[in-house]
Amino acid sequence: MKDDDARKPEATSGVSRRDFMKISAVTAAVPLVLGPKVVHAAGEDVAVHGPGKVPVALNVNGKKLNAQLEPRVTLLDALREQFDLTGAKRVCDRGACGACTVLLDGKPVYACSVLAIDAQGAKITTIEALAEADKLSPLMQAFVEHDAQQCGFCTPGFVVATTYFLKQHPTPSADDIRRGLNGNYCRCGTYDGIRAVALAQAGGKQS
Ligand code: FES
């Protein structure tokens, strides 16, 4: 359960639902201006960005990447469209499938459900950084060997999620894997292969 909670947007973006509603209400009440603006609302100062582009600095795979982005741009769109990191896939684009999973400060998040502007200051790790130079990592290689993919759209998300899962659960049972990877969906139904990958990588036993 802890693993799944990590992927809820409010658990990772630093913006609670209440903050979001408050900011949304304030945004609606101020003129549309470019750049950050501070307004006083509900007894506190609230920074309002946009709606135009603002500078966004991200730490992705150990590199500092800068872009001018509208505050509404998701981390997934920033990665794919601004920085040409297309490993994380846009499938549902609504936090339901896990194809866009990346690590934010070491924990898996749905990149389609995190705003790029909120990911500033965090260490972002994408599937591109999990390969070993030009070679597949042992986990990636295991996906090939266990025939754990068909169309492949879900695969990068599963690889990232499995990497995190195995760090948290070095010797999982089959049930642990079923529960731990339940934030990712494969429409091609390659679950048996994916569970076999996790078991083989962990040296776990079927139960
Ligand atoms: S594309 Fe992000 S969860 Fe489906």
Ligand code: FES
């Ligand atoms: S391999 Fe096609 S969605 Fe998983």
